[in-house]
Amino acid sequence: MTETVPRPTLEAVAARAGVSRATVSRVVNGADGVREPLAERVRRAVEELGYVPNQAARSLVTKRHDAIAVVVAEPETRVFADPFFARQLRGISKELTAHDNQLVLLLTEGRDDHARVARYLAGGHVDGALVFSLHLDDPLPELIQRAGVPTVFGGRPDWSGGKNGVVYVDSDNRGGARDAVRHLLGLGRSRVAHITGALDQTSAVDRLDGFRDVMVDADPRLVVEGDFTPAAGERAMRELLDRCPGLDAVFAANDLTAAGALRVLREHGRRVPDDVAVVGFDDMLPIAEQTDPPLTTVRQDIEEMGRLMARLLLRGLDRTADAPENVGGTPSSVILPTTLVRRASA
Amino acid sequence: MTETVPRPTLEAVAARAGVSRATVSRVVNGADGVREPLAERVRRAVEELGYVPNQAARSLVTKRHDAIAVVVAEPETRVFADPFFARQLRGISKELTAHDNQLVLLLTEGRDDHARVARYLAGGHVDGALVFSLHLDDPLPELIQRAGVPTVFGGRPDWSGGKNGVVYVDSDNRGGARDAVRHLLGLGRSRVAHITGALDQTSAVDRLDGFRDVMVDADPRLVVEGDFTPAAGERAMRELLDRCPGLDAVFAANDLTAAGALRVLREHGRRVPDDVAVVGFDDMLPIAEQTDPPLTTVRQDIEEMGRLMARLLLRGLDRTADAPENVGGTPSSVILPTTLVRRASA
DNA sequence: GCGGGGAGCGAGAGCGCTCTCGTCCCCCGC
């Protein structure tokens, strides 16, 4: 492919501008203590030579990398079934870019990768990590925590209550679920069922808890376990119709599940929302809009979630002296609000 | 957050093992010329101290980074509407990981980002780049090409024919489209319509070309321009039904478009596939399976595409001496085959 | 038994940067 041209060094710029390396360094890094005419001469030399600092040399001495790792554990699971991941990444990317940090993406698959990632993070190649781990029993968060890398988690890790110093950003799954169920009740429904997500993920557990918060003494048969897939939605819906033919509303743990449920309801001749109202979760597009009828669902601001994670992390590394809000102190976890999006299904 | 512990250096390992830095370096980098007992002693020292090489120091001298940039231009467009992006990334990630390369993700948005990305790539922070740019008029590929970074493109860049040395990986959009249309003809359909994708993308152009390859003298009114969205699918389908009520088949440029078309067909009381057969493109899950009826479509192996891009790039950097196939020589572009997935819609 | 050729290992330079000091000069105050 292409030959690499030897790139100009600080030395070269210094020579051209007729100053010392130190001065060039000062100008390049925006430090003060260089008088304007000189600084200008340096800037011109930089421009003329097309000088770009060598990041490797720089980190060698500063021990900073201006790079953040984004660790996504077991992508096959849920992350890859929808554009969540991409949106979150976008939020993260925006925030990192704004503070001149690079995004190093680490996707893991299986246990050997855990070790690899842990080694990488412990290796001090990045200044911090944003970690998405969905499963309760995932050893990765522990490993990372132990690696001593500043970390912010995406979604509540299961042990977040116990350990101290764990910072995470999550949607208000529980509150969102409550809103969904209350909405159904507000529609005059009383026999509200719930199809859960994969209960080895905190988001599913929290949504179930939210459901129970409102439906305090619901018939336990109205809750069926799913796993966030359309297939599970179908199976669960069949089971529900079988067990409780009189149900008049369903709160599904996510939109995919809701889509499956919708199909079974139609198959059984139940009209939505007339006979059975359905609410999903995620507002996953284009699915939520494309179901028949379009899905009423709980939206979370995914991109903001990513952005916030990055911001919290950078703040912890005090990279964001410019951010006036919330300066100082160790950042703490954030729960983002959700909003109910009303479409036709409920 | 956490304090960084001073990590052991080569020097420390050398001291502990009672050898010189050079020897440790040799062992760590798997070079030969160190006798077994000594090598073993070094390995033990490495183990005991938990030594991890400082990548910055290493790249400073080797001028290698073992890092590849993945540039995704204008993610809002199509990439984020579906899980494509994630799958491609997964393929890329797997391949890079297998060769111990890091993945630096650069998402761009708007023109200023172009400059930023170009500067970054020109800055020699990475050894190569994988670039996804979907629009015909995107200046980014040019900029990158000029930055002198070895690059492999995802999807055929519009000017790929002209320029020499441009390497890309793409699906056989044209061939896939031909297969789709032939399948419809094989079903006994004769009035086959096509809803195109956004024609500022080569994939859409190629699919249209494939359609025309087979439907050589189709009524021009049977082709309506879309933009890969469900909304466009609906609009286009209405227009088609209006212009050519007698049509008996539709080839949509992608599954989203097909989903829109499906809805309009149902709305107009046309049975699918009895009255009108429909074929999509992408096999985008879960959409393709969730439509009513489930969509017959053209599948492309997205993950393989990513993996291949990475492999081509690494090969160009000769990082993959171990790959027996296709050794030596500049890599050239690859077109991946597609497969027709038969479901209920055609 | 002796010379020559490796192979195995160590010494040292240097990658391109930052940052601490030290030097110089300018400007101020008395």
Added chain:
DNA sequence: GCGGGGGACGAGAGCGCTCTCGCTCCCCGC
């Protein structure tokens, strides 16, 4: 007018690694 203080700049060390080069020692051949 002179001393002192401070700001502007330069000199130099050193970050942790790789890699070339040279020394040593061992083994082989005649």
